[in-house]
Amino acid sequence: MKFKEIVFTDAEAQRVYASYIKRIRHVLKNLLPADSEEILMEFNSHIYESIESRGDASELKSLLDATDKLGDPELVLKPLVADKMLDKATRSFNPLDVLKALMLNITNGISYIIFAILYLFLGAFIFMILAKLANEEVGLYFKNDQFVALGFVKNTSNYQEVLGYWFIPLMLLAAFLFYIAITLLLRLKKSFLKRN
Numbered sequence: 001m002k003f004k005e006i007v008f009t010d011a012e013a014q015r016v017y018a019s020y021i022k023r024i025r026h027v028l029k030n031l032l033p034a035d036s037e038e039i040l041m042e043f044n045s046h047i048y049e050s051i052e053s054r055g056d057a058s059e060l061k062s063l064l065d066a067t068d069k070l071g072d073p074e075l076v077l078k079p080l081v082a083d084k085m086l087d088k089a090t091r092s093f094n095p096l097d098v099l100k101a102l103m104l105n106i107t108n109g110i111s112y113i114i115f116a117i118l119y120l121f122l123g124a125f126i127f128m129i130l131a132k133l134a135n136e137e138v139g140l141y142f143k144n145d146q147f148v149a150l151g152f153v154k155n156t157s158n159y160q161e162v163l164g165y166w167f168i169p170l171m172l173l174a175a176f177l178f179y180i181a182i183t184l185l186l187r188l189k190k191s192f193l194k195r196n
Contacts, residue, residue, distance in 0.1 A: 003040050006048055013059040024073045035084045090187035118182045125175035132167050139167045
């Protein structure tokens, strides 16, 4: 089924309706088209039913009553959009979708703050790669066959850097694997919440 706009005889009611639908579309713009369409049709259905059962009230009054009951799309849809964005992000593994989903969910609990911090930690891998390109004293250091440091060591005379420029692909691989692991954990958390 496809979304179909309601046609009003009252021009003012048509303008108010078009504005409300535009606000809903704006809130839903980052969702998958199917999810966006489903939510839009649900809101439209509520408006249509309210208009059809208006009795003696004018179209405009019925429409305003319906939109008041539904609420501001920016507030009412925020939790639903956050949930749908999280679904989309954990399925697509797209970093931008993950970032948007976390920003929308950041107020929904401490676990989302922890996930945001874990994703920010990925920046450390990128920073170390760039630092290695600028300074050869960045790497994986051992002393007496024991791990000492990962990163920058000022005085390298007593330490052995074991990776050389293999440090860069290793950090890229580590960042990729860390990203996949965090996103899978986020997906697991999401599926756990759905079951409860």
